[in-house]
Amino acid sequence: xxxxxxxxxxxxxxxxxxxxxxxxxxxxxxxxxxxxxxxxxxxxxxxxxxxxxxxxxxxxxxxxxxxxxxxxxxxxxxxxxxxxxxxxxxxxxxxxxxxxxxxxxxxxxxxxxxxxxxxxxxxxxxxxxxxxxxxxxxxxxxxxxxxxxxxxxxxxxxxxxxxxxxxxxxxxxxxxxxxxxxxxxxxxxxxxxxxxxxxxxxxxxxxxxxxxxxxxxxxxxxxxxxxxxxxxxxxxxxxxxxxxxxxxxxxxxxxxxxxxxxxxxxxxxxxxxxxxxxxxxxxxxxxxxxxxxxxxxxxxxxxxxxxxxxxxxxxxxxxxxxxxxxxxxxxxxxxxxxxxxxxxxxxxxxxxxxxxxxxxxxxxxxxxxxxxxxxxxxxxxxxxxxxxxxxxxxxxxxxxxxxxxxxxxxxxxxxxxxxxxxxxxxxxxxxxxxxxxxxxxxxxxxxxxxxxxxxxxxxxxxxxxxxxxxxxxxxxxxxxxxxxxxxxxx
Amino acid sequence: xxxxxxxxxxxxxxxxxxxxxxxxxxxxxxxxxxxxxxxxxxxxxxxxxxxxxxxxxxxxxxxxxxxxxxxxxxxxxxxxxxxxxxxxxxxxxxxxxxxxxxxxxxxxxxxxxxxxxxxxxxxxxxxxxxxxxxxxxxxxxxxxxxxxxxxxxxxxxxxxxxxxxxxxxxxxxxxxxxxxxxxxxxxxxxxxxxxxxxxxxxxxxxxxxxxxxxxxxxxxxxxxxxxxxxxxxxxxxxxxxxxxxxxxxxxxxxxxxxxxxxxxxxxxxxxxxxxxxxxxxxxxxxxxxxxxxxxxxxxxxxxxxxx
Numbered sequence: 001x002x003x004x005x006x007x008x009x010x011x012x013x014x015x016x017x018x019x020x021x022x023x024x025x026x027x028x029x030x031x032x033x034x035x036x037x038x039x040x041x042x043x044x045x046x047x048x049x050x051x052x053x054x055x056x057x058x059x060x061x062x063x064x065x066x067x068x069x070x071x072x073x074x075x076x077x078x079x080x081x082x083x084x085x086x087x088x089x090x091x092x093x094x095x096x097x098x099x100x101x102x103x104x105x106x107x108x109x110x111x112x113x114x115x116x117x118x119x120x121x122x123x124x125x126x127x128x129x130x131x132x133x134x135x136x137x138x139x140x141x142x143x144x145x146x147x148x149x150x151x152x153x154x155x156x157x158x159x160x161x162x163x164x165x166x167x168x169x170x171x172x173x174x175x176x177x178x179x180x181x182x183x184x185x186x187x188x189x190x191x192x193x194x195x196x197x198x199x200x201x202x203x204x205x206x207x208x209x210x211x212x213x214x215x216x217x218x219x220x221x222x223x224x225x226x227x228x229x230x231x232x233x234x235x236x237x238x239x240x241x242x243x244x245x246x247x248x249x250x251x252x253x254x255x256x257x258x259x260x261x262x263x264x265x266x267x268x269x270x271x272x273x274x275x276x277x278x279x280x281x282x283x284x285x286x287x288x289x290x291x292x293x294x295x296x297x298x299x300x301x302x303x304x305x306x307x308x309x310x311x312x313x314x315x316x317x318x319x320x321x322x323x324x325x326x327x328x329x330x331x332x333x334x335x336x337x338x339x340x341x342x343x344x345x346x347x348x349x350x351x352x353x354x355x356x357x358x359x360x361x362x363x364x365x366x367x368x369x370x371x372x373x374x375x376x377x378x379x380x381x382x383x384x385x386x387x388x389x390x391x392x393x394x395x396x397x398x399x400x401x402x403x404x405x406x407x408x409x410x411x412x413x414x415x416x417x418x419x420x421x422x423x424x425x426x427x428x429x430x431x432x433x434x435x436x437x438x439x440x441x442x443x444x445x446x447x448x449x450x451x452x453x454x455x456x457x458x459x460x461x462x463x464x465x466x467x468x469x470x471x472x473x474x475x476x477x478x479x480x481x482x483x484x485x486x487x488x489x490x
Numbered sequence: 491x492x493x494x495x496x497x498x499x500x501x502x503x504x505x506x507x508x509x510x511x512x513x514x515x516x517x518x519x520x521x522x523x524x525x526x527x528x529x530x531x532x533x534x535x536x537x538x539x540x541x542x543x544x545x546x547x548x549x550x551x552x553x554x555x556x557x558x559x560x561x562x563x564x565x566x567x568x569x570x571x572x573x574x575x576x577x578x579x580x581x582x583x584x585x586x587x588x589x590x591x592x593x594x595x596x597x598x599x600x601x602x603x604x605x606x607x608x609x610x611x612x613x614x615x616x617x618x619x620x621x622x623x624x625x626x627x628x629x630x631x632x633x634x635x636x637x638x639x640x641x642x643x644x645x646x647x648x649x650x651x652x653x654x655x656x657x658x659x660x661x662x663x664x665x666x667x668x669x670x671x672x673x674x675x676x677x678x679x680x681x682x683x684x685x686x687x688x689x690x691x692x693x694x695x696x697x698x699x700x701x702x703x704x705x706x707x708x709x710x711x712x713x714x715x716x717x718x719x720x721x722x723x724x725x726x727x728x729x730x731x732x733x734x735x736x737x738x739x740x741x742x743x744x745x746x747x748x749x750x751x752x753x754x755x756x757x758x759x760x761x762x763x764x765x766x767x768x769x770x771x772x773x774x775x776x777x778x779x780x781x782x783x784x785x786x787x788x789x790x791x792x793x794x795x796x797x
Contacts, residue, residue: 378628423530449494
């Protein structure tokens with residue numbers, strides 16, 4: 001027969017276990033709105049049973065000795081978490097690209113009557129008027145002025161785009177310092193977590209903090225996260241390059257040149273501080289997005305503008321060189337530079353024609369140097385001016401006299417159209433990404449989020465069990481008291 | 491399925507945001523009056539709109555060209571009429587002079603009247619439009635017609651230039667008449683560019699016959715020559731007039747095209763206000779519904795019923 005006091009011990013263990021469960025429930029309720037918090041679950045296990053001592057060897061068998069809290073686990077799904085990390089990186093890159101394309105659209109300001117396309121139309125219209133009055137001073141001055149307006153348009157668009165690239169570079173710097181801060185904290189948490197794991201406990205709240213940091217990190221840059229058996233997270237960049245290994249963190253550094261590869265990528269780029277010469281292939285997140293947008297999204301518009309500027313220069317100048325001014329002089333370049341090096345940033349109207357306000361004293365241009373006639377000494381002939389105006393038309397001819405495949409306005413329209421297609425694509429990506437992220441978060445919440453109903457229900461369960469255990473102790477107490485009183489009664 | 495409270499809050503926020511974003515987009519369409527506010531709203535539409543814009547600018551250019559060309563041709567017509575009038579008056583003088591009873595002094599007096607008329611014809615032939623001589627070919631800076639020093643001929647200092655204008659995409663048209671042709675031989679119709687030289691030759695011949703008193707020639711060959719010259723001027727005016735009607739017809743086409751281009755641009759870029767309003771209203775309903783649901787979604791939990 002077992003000890004009379006045996007049940008009291010079991011009851012006490014029950015009280016303690018239910019008390020712990022109530023404590024964990026209150027921790028869950030308190031953190032219902034904590035970012036990255038995973039609800040915690042009390043795993044109760046029975047204590048080791050003993051063989052009930054009977055009279056003789058044939059006893060009743062094993063008897064339970066009570067309950068203890070075996071572990072407090074967090075409800076967490078590593079697989080969903082890794083999907084969230086990936087989607088975070090994608091989403092912040094797509095969002096950056098979408099925002100950037102919106103900014104670029106504002107640079108071109110289309111379709112409005114104040115856009116760059118209007119500048120181009122005005123320029124060619126001025127040539128049409130000049131063709132009607134080739135030797136008219138005001139028609140010549142209008143062409144020079146509209147030419148200057150067009151080149152200013154090119155320069156301003158180019159400058160705005162380059163400013164956006166500078167902003168992206170600033171974003172690269174900011175992201176790198178945030179990343180460095182986070183990887184250090186993750187390494188510190190790894191140290192604490194491995195210490196707790198080593199003694200067989202679950203460092204739930206520390207792991208939540210670390211998950212939260214890693215999630216922030218995934219917004220900044222694409223990463224891969226592997227959790228090791230000792231509880232530490234190893235984080236590498238999606239494109240390769242370790243950021244955290246166990247308790248060590250590796251800082252990133254912005255590098256502005258690569259001595260080994262002078263013709264390499266556009267700088268600044270990112271490398272590990274310990275190895276600044278090895279540029280890392282960064283993708284995803286704010287950082288990857290900034291580099292991608294700078295080198296692709298923005299650069300491709302700059303390149304298109306440069307091509308357009310260079311086409312405008314070569315087409316107009318070729319026609320100008322083939323003609324004569326109304327006073328019989330051979331035509332000169334309308335746009336400079338004329339050596340094929342014209343870009344959106346460098347294009348301008350020949351200072352001989354339009355003057356140059358940057359010299360001291362400013363030089364005055366002579367718009368009558370614009371070629372309008374096909375041969376010398378024919379001031380009323382405007383056929384060369386007509387040819388320039390024809391560049392805007394579908395019937396325009398190329399340098400070999402064949403109908404042009406594309407005109408300058410259609411070339412411009414296709415740049416804007418491409419911008420629109422990319423913008424639409426980026427917006428669709430952002431929207432669908434948001435939906436995916438929302439679903440993943442929802443999935444994560446289903447597993448890890450705190451449900452107040454559930455906690456309340458648990459609370460009732462634990463409270464009742466606590467009361468019951470208390471009741472058991474009190475009944476054993478009265479049983480023992482009865483026994484003492486009746487046996488010892490006088 | 492297990493529903494966490496934070497999940498409900500996140501979903502609520504997502505739905506309100508999505509509804510609000512659509513509402514703001516619908517509002518932008520109405521407040522700007524445009525359904526394309528950025529290329530990404532409709533990339534293809536944007537590129538069509540840009541091309542329509544370029545086409546419209548070009549069309550306006552052609553319209554300006556047509557107006558200017560018309561004025562130029564009217565100036566040409568006025569100049570030719572001036573010469574034509576002189577020829578009519580010269581014919582009257584010639585008929586008068588061929589009367590056998592006139593004295594040599596009378597003929598001299600008619601000759602000096604004629605010389606005034608010749609000056610007038612030269613002046614008329616040197617008409618300008620916008621400071622440009624309309625009948626001198628490519629040489630629009632210098633007066634094309636002048637009497638030679640000995641007064642025996644009118645010298646043409648212009649050239650054979652045909653001023654071609656592009657009046658519609660890919661279509662060019664000669665807009666000028668010059669004095670580069672040679673005077674027509676008796677009995678033939680002068681060419682368009684030979685009308686003025688023929689006229690001046692007839693006038694000068696008449697003057698020379700008046701001065702020499704050759705009344706026979708005045709009454710026969712000179713009269714025929716003046717009639718021939720008048721026909722030539724009429725021919726030139728006719729050619730010019732045909733061009734004028736062509737340009738006038740073109741102006742109508744250009745103005746129709748302009749209206750069409752604007753209508754097409756408007757269809758693509760401008761918002762259909764009625765449709766936009768309906769869209770805005772339906773977005774508003776969705777947004778308000780999302781808000782209402784969110785306001786009511788703080789449902790009582792089990793905790794509310796625990797004592």
